[in-house]
Amino acid sequence: MSFFNKYRDKQDGTIRFYDIKSPRIKVISVLIFLACIAMIVIAIFPALWVCLASFKNIQEFRRNPTILPSKYDFSVFVKTWNDLHFLKYYFNSFLAVAGSVVSAVFFNGLLAYGLAILKPRGYKIVTGLVMWSLLIPATTSVVSLFVNITRVGLDGSFVPLWLAIGANAFYVLLFKEFFEQLPKELIEASTLDGCSNFKIFYMIVIPLSVSIVMVVAIFAVSAAWSDFLLPYLVLSNTDKVTVMVRLFQFRTNNTNDVDVLRAIVFSIIPPIILFTIFQKQITQSVVSAGIKG
Numbered sequence: 001m002s003f004f005n006k007y008r009d010k011q012d013g014t015i016r017f018y019d020i021k022s023p024r025i026k027v028i029s030v031l032i033f034l035a036c037i038a039m040i041v042i043a044i045f046p047a048l049w050v051c052l053a054s055f056k057n058i059q060e061f062r063r064n065p066t067i068l069p070s071k072y073d074f075s076v077f078v079k080t081w082n083d084l085h086f087l088k089y090y091f092n093s094f095l096a097v098a099g100s101v102v103s104a105v106f107f108n109g110l111l112a113y114g115l116a117i118l119k120p121r122g123y124k125i126v127t128g129l130v131m132w133s134l135l136i137p138a139t140t141s142v143v144s145l146f147v148n149i150t151r152v153g154l155d156g157s158f159v160p161l162w163l164a165i166g167a168n169a170f171y172v173l174l175f176k177e178f179f180e181q182l183p184k185e186l187i188e189a190s191t192l193d194g195c196s197n198f199k200i201f202y203m204i205v206i207p208l209s210v211s212i213v214m215v216v217a218i219f220a221v222s223a224a225w226s227d228f229l230l231p232y233l234v235l236s237n238t239d240k241v242t243v244m245v246r247l248f249q250f251r252t253n254n255t256n257d258v259d260v261l262r263a264i265v266f267s268i269i270p271p272i273i274l275f276t277i278f279q280k281q282i283t284q285s286v287v288s289a290g291i292k293g
Helices: 017-021 023-053 058-063 075-084 086-118 123-133 138-151 159-165 169-179 184-192 197-208 210-226 229-235 243-252 257-277 279-292
Strands: none
Touching (some): 075 257, 086 123, 086 197, 138 229, 159 229, 197 210, 210 257, 243 257, 257 279
C-alpha cells in the first residue's frame, strides 16, 4: 500500500518502516492516522463554520440551518469592514502585541538572566517566589492591578498591557531553564574581556537563545492578541480599544449576528497568517527549545 510506503524513508519516530511488517503495528498506525484526521476536523470545523456563516445575510442565517451559504459574496465582508472601521482596531491590537512581545522577551529574560547566570545573594528566594506566583490565579489580582494602574495614571494607554506581559512567571521559568544550559565558558570569557552584565545579556545570551525567544514571542503574541479583560478595563473608554474589546462592544451595539461573525473572521485572520508564514520557524523553535530545556 502506498500509505505504508511513506514509512520507507523514515529514520526516526515511534513507528518506522521495519515496524510495519507486523500486522498489529499496521493497525495501530492506521488508527493513529484516523485519530489525527478526526482531531484536525474537530479543530478546524468551528473556524470553518464561522467563515461559511459569514457569507449569509441575517435572514438566511436565522432561517437556513445548512452549513453552506446560498452564495459567496465577498462584498459583504468589505461592507462590514468599512461599517465597523476595523482597520483602526487592527492597528491598536498590533501596537499592543508588538509592545507585549518586546516586554515579554526583555523583562522576563532579564530576570531569568539574573536568576540563572548572575545568581546574586538571595536568588533562590526570588526563584521560589516566582514559582509560588504560578499558584495564584491571575484573576484574583485584577482589581488591585487596575486600582494601581489608575493611581499612577496609566489607564487609557498600552503601557499596562505591555508591562503585564513583561511580568510573567511562566516566561521567566522558560528563560531560566534554557539559560542554565548555555555554555558557562562563553559567559566567563565575556566577563574576562570586560563586558558588563547587561552587555553579556544582549550580545551573548540572547543571540544564543533565539529558539526560546521565539517560543516566548509566540506565547506573547497569542496572549496579547486574544486578551480581553485587562484591555477592556484599561482602554474601553478610549479610541485605543483592541480587536477583542471591540468584538464585545459590537455584540452590545446595534449590529446583527452576521456582522459579529464577520468581525470574528477578521479577528482570526492575523494569527492564521502569522502561523502560515512562520510555521517552519515556529515548529523548529519549539522542538529546539524542548530539547535544550
